[in-house]
Amino acid sequence: MHPTPTPAPTFFPREEQGYAGDVTPEQAWQWVSAGDAVLIDVRSDAERAWVGEVPGALAVVWKQWPGMLLNPDFDEQMRAAAGSGQRVVLLCRSGVRSIAAAQRATQLGIEAWNVLEGFEGDPDAKAQRNHTGGWRARGLPWRQT
Template sequence: MRHDAGATGHAQPRAAQGYAGDVPPLVAWQWVQAGDAVLVDVRTDAERAWVGEVPGAVAVAWKQWPGMALNPDFDAQIRAAVPPGRKALLLCRSGVRSIAAAQRATALGLEAWNVLEGFEGDPDQQAHRGLRGGWRFHGLPWRQG
């Protein structure tokens, strides 16, 4: 079962196994604005370029196109992105890849959280994303480059 099943943007953070927990997009944005956390976008370079990105988020791909191979520099990049004492908020397309990235970041000693719903949310009945949750759906800052 997905960790973000039935999630809404108004829910509260919740603990998870193997990483600090899951956090709704609106709460994640509050943590970033308060200076308590760094938003780390773990999507591929292509996803950020074609679909959109969050201004100020640090790009540290978990997997990279083509082939979706693990990023061999993930460990060093995420350590460099998140200063000591700040939470790492991991964001992917739908909140699934970011769970694996949060687990790895936790193993590296970071307080890592998965951002529920991801950037685009789950697909609707017509397989369209962005209409059923996600960072953009909740009206949070983003741009398309």
């Protein structure tokens, strides 16, 4: 008799780092699809317009292009997007800015999770994104306008 393999974890608590934790793109989509979380895209307006977006995701910019200055309305917009006690999953390009946004959302009293790999994933051996990870490369819903 062979033991049943333990499934790979799909979320990773990070409370000691100031936010709920990290979640795989697939787990984030599962939560959103089930109504267990709100997907919030913290990329700049330009990134969403030029690179693509997830249908139904709410846009709450963390840093705005050009200049990548912090969004002065982030707190107010995040509270409005999260609603009353709803878990949020935060998506950026690579899963880095969304950590800072998740830490701030947590300070606001919101259960905030960072989506690992982000929308475009990490650069591959040729320094190109969208090939080895990220929301798009994993075949999750997205569109380009």
